[in-house]
Amino acid sequence: MSAAPVAAAGEPTVPAVRERLGRWLAEHSAELAPFTELPTDVDGVFASLSRLQRLLYEAGWIRLGWPAELGGLGGPMILRGVVSEELAAAGYPPPFSFGTQEVLGPAIARFASPELAASALPRLLSGDETWCQGFSEPGAGSDLGSLRMRAVDEGDHWRVDGEKIWTSWAQYSDRCVLLTRTAPQEAAHRGITALFVDMDSPGITVSPLVTMTGEADFCSLFFDGVRVPKDRLIGKVDGGWAVAMFILGCERGVAAWQRQAWMRWRLAGLVNEADALDGARAGEAFELVHALRLLSRRTLRSLSDGEDLGVRPSFDKLLMSTAEKYIFDAALEAMPETLLFGGPGPARDWRNDYLYSRASSIYGGAAEIQRNIIAERVLGLPRE
Template structure:
């Protein structure tokens, strides 16, 4: 595969640094502006939208940009994790959408790189990075969301495979997924978080039914998954048997890393669009939105740097998640106030985007750890307040 000369230039002389990647990637974007133009406005029909975003991903992979910051063993070109934040940020700043698997890549990719058998990671990660397949996160169940440790999906040991039965819900974009990072109970029903095992399941395995759920955005943003005697080979186990909680916690920490950085970059870009498109936006509203988004950026930078250096911040990233949902809701509340006709009734692409982003922002305080849970963590583990 030919790596673009701009990428090759950041690799000469050792591992790429954030400033070097930034400078070269900006130059590459400017140079390829004509080729990238068609990605600025996406088709509205979901299948075509996903297809177009996968094409963008392939283009960035083939040039080498998406391979930076990933280990060579899984198809990467090496360098610190933090350099991965540059590509998403600069894409957003230049007005391009995030490729379809960007978030998955950052949320689930590192867990597969760390916990999957090396041969499996080397096989599937390049395919994800290249936009050849997509993955989904099968954690939540109808009675196990915030209280994930009570999940009931059962995986029974049958020698060289697991037999899996049960139900998952709110699995984002599972209708497009080729694989699923699944949590299932392999211990006794009372084993709580100690009896859970993580596994990497092919979505075309017989016995899996995917039922899309239409959200208030009007799109099937997520799905219910039904597992009926699904056989998962043992070599698809991620980490230790009974060690699924460590995998789940690692995934959650990644949600606060490059994935959160991508989200704040996208919010910054949306705020800039709002200021440009809504002269009625009150200065105080714009100022407060800017403060929230900028504060999020600072927290997110601290977390990203620490994850990139392999240091843990413990429970501190709970502040990031809480601020992220506050900032996102505030931003789109401001959009509704300043662009009411466009947001509520507009029929063109940008109006639909404002409407859909406003509606999706309501979910920001639920997914990836609800706001109340983050407040509990901060109250108990940072401020030392009593549990009750």
């Protein structure tokens, strides 16, 4: 494997990468075919996506747009958007790490010490490691600033105690980007510190939680006297809110880009499969996906140019849930027998995606929060 990866064999421009990747996908279609239909259980999905990630890493595709010192192949960040889009357009699922890679990866690159970033990020890209995002708590969901997990300075380490919930894929994770409280509760969002925690540290208990789809997509985490070395700080002490907001910006914006590419592919499938799909419904679904594409494209370009995202990703997130729910409502309306009675295979996928779409207006900041942000910070209406 000493030869240069195929992804790097050419110009690092958007059209050139799109063309190269398209060719590679076509040439490897037999090898990639198993990934178009994922297993039904969450363990199987994880194993399958890990293999896909390894394949894409070795060819270099998911190293594009990351600097060499972080394990990448260089080139503008926007190339990452091309790769995720072309994969989705060809009907492949986003490799497992794509979510974390685009949501947590940029925050580590930006806020962690260069040493920590250089040691951690290559392992994320290669799929050697999986990360999770320890934000929500039983008492702090939409009101994230009131979180209570304590981190106490004990000289050469932090001692962490408390509870996290809705932590996606934590049962498979090697590391966690964790938000902790390091100042009194009254300091609210000004007293939060972000830490990069090894999930095999003594004192962490991971309990899978089953979602309404029937699979354990997320977990609750208990921390009991967990020691976290001082060099695992992300950003500044009591400066974790900036890290959290940056991560949420990526989650709302970049994730929306991946999601729109996937939605476009799902909608094309729906138009093909469902004869009973009403024309105006199909048109409106495409309208929403198109609008989401334009919003998230802007976010991606801003990130790639190193611009501040501000509150704009709130638009992306609000529309992402609107579009996703709309498409699967349309699917249910057009194919009730399939969704309600169908067996395994495509019917199960439509059913799961329908159910999963219900959460899209809740995770990553509920739709109500996004509307508050737009009203107060874009329109300038009075705060509560």
